[in-house]
Amino acid sequence: MLARTADNLFWLARYVERAEFTARIIDITARLAALPKAYGGGAEWESALSAVGSLERFRETYEKADEPSVIEFLIFDPANPSSIRSCIESARTNARAVRTALTADMWQSINSAWLELRALEQMRAPFERMSRERTDPFLDVVKAMSRDFDGAAYRNMLRNDAYWFSRLGLYMERADNTARILDVKYHVLLPETEAVGGSLDYFQWTSILRAVSAFTAYHWVYRQSVKPWLIADLLILKKEMPRSLVSCYDNLARNLDAIGNAYGVQGPSQRHARAMLLRLESGNVEAVFERGLHEFLTEFIADNTRLGAIVAEQYLVN
């Protein structure tokens, strides 16, 4: 297939996934910020910016990380390339350019979210602060877009390189997001912070689970109350958890192999993904904590980014 088409599909899937993640982060942050200060520490909105990796960019234009400015920045700000608005617009531009590679439903899922966004902005008076009553339903629209897009791809797309490249985008973005949210909260996951009986951190921990829609899954897997090291175990090492790092890499390796098999050549990207998968599969949570959770995650994020560069070099620029 055309290298440009593959590149567009890859990024299209990334933008959709990123928009959903940002919507989830806003959701859980609003939950935490509604608790008494003693529970959350009061810096929830700033921590939301860290979770999506945009704190520095935010500080360039905004002064205070309070609810209205963070919501503005994360949902609507066109100057923020990772704002939901920017993600939807970039996704739509990419989708238009590769329309022949998409099913009609995939196009529609993005186009209707884009229309919702426009409708929302048209109702807004200049400089008007957007109320949560209007932004909350929109966040649901964003999550629905991602579900529809993903579902339409999964159900109807031909299983060829177009599908595999778009899956690469999805899982690479997802792995990055999960690693980042863990990293932002790593200090509350350290074993020594465990307090006996009803820790205040409970809300921090569950917010991590909610961010990756794993709150219910946790209880099914462990059948016990929320423990920080088990959260790390779930989100890093449990293959049955769809947003865990190992599950993302299971999928990345599989889709890269599919490309390699179809093209009859395996290359550096297949080897890199396999090596990362092997490390995650053979790892255990004690070892991760022994080395340091933060160090582990920093290295993982760098390795994940490297995979993106290797894929680009192997397939997308030539």
Add this chain to the structure above:
Amino acid sequence: MVEQTFWDEMTGGGADVRTVYGRVNEWLKSTPPDVLAARRTQAELLFRRIGITFAVYGEKDAAERLIPFDIIPRVIGQSEWSLMEKGLIQRVKAINAFLCDIYGTREILRAGLIPPDLVFGNPHFRPEMAGKRAPHDVWVHIAGIDMVRTGEDEFYVLEDNARTPSGVSYMLENREVMMRLLPDLFSNHRIAPVENYTDLLLNCLRSVAPPRSAGEPVVALLTPGPYNSAYYEHSFLADRLGVELVEGHDLSVRDGVVYMRTTQGPRRVDVLYRRIDDDFIDPLAFRPDSVLGVPGLLDAYAAGNITLANAIGTGVADDKALYTYMPEIVKFYLGEEAILKNVPTWRCREADALKYVREHIGELVVKEVNGSGGYGMLVGPHASKAEIAEFEKKLVAQPDNYIAQPTLSLSTCPAFVENGVAPRHVDLRPFVLTGAEGSRVVPGGLTRVAMRAGSLVVNSSQGGGTKDTWVIEDA
């Protein structure tokens, strides 16, 4: 001014309905207006869902517009169509022969049949193509011939489109939507299918591929990109053809061979169905500021390594001044009389004609030879004295630049408009495909309809709509 009368395709101007329209007429009589209105709304929803839009403005403007669609089909009888089809194939054959000649030995100029400056002074003539041959001598693989009808047996060619004619996606989508919308109407007609158009097109494109040692020829469709107003059509066709939709920067030329950048490295391309104008297609040969084209494409063509559909320089054959010579061109190359008539045209470059045009300017339409889309023209019957005087100055100063035609009484068809069913003017653009094994025309074509009462302007940019066109078995 005399009130013009128009020939209606359903009634033929009489009290009775023409046979081919019998069942459509019954359907119209038995269907209440609110049902028709509901169908129209449904059609619009379908088009929006498919995403058929004809122009995309800046991203800020959500107005991706739909061309109005009229749900009443236009019906043409098989025998009428057969004659038209023969005429279309004949005409395209002559156009291809003319292009071979003009970029070859120029017999027609030596025979003194057309003035050389009509060719060499034409902005669409490409001296770079002189001496080059198109594979299988086909220059125009896809032609859109605009036809109008003025009576039972009167068909005229209004314009030949030999560059990159568009609109075929509407022909195909209109049929799809109609079949979903009005299944009952379909079940009591036998209608010639159009859905095999893209299959025929693919065969046609593959048939003219340069000879190669191994493998199937690789076809790609070259688009200016998502911001082009016909982008929907480009992506639609690439999809149906099962070929890559490429932009200029996806292609590169190395050692006279065209490659596209793929995930498996460079892949050779044999045939480019290009929807980019000559001017922009190769910045090394034509406009150097073009970022849409492919540097070196003309060299690859000269080396015989790629086929371009349509070939470069075909615009010289679809210009309005040359149009007037089409009957002579057909006769010169094919030794036959032209089956399709030209609209009678006065060439203002000829003294007698200029005299006639000046005497009758109030009754005529005067057009600039290289104008298009209704610009630079005078519609005599609708112009004021001052406008006429103003225009005449330009005409006298540069008579070579103008032709004149009578105002045609375009036929009408029933259309569903705001206040019910009423006659509206129509034209027809059939698409003629030509490959190594000759020409094919999918029955029918794109019917454009002027949705405003009395209007003769069918252009989509001026509010014109489209309707499905049925070629049916004669009753």
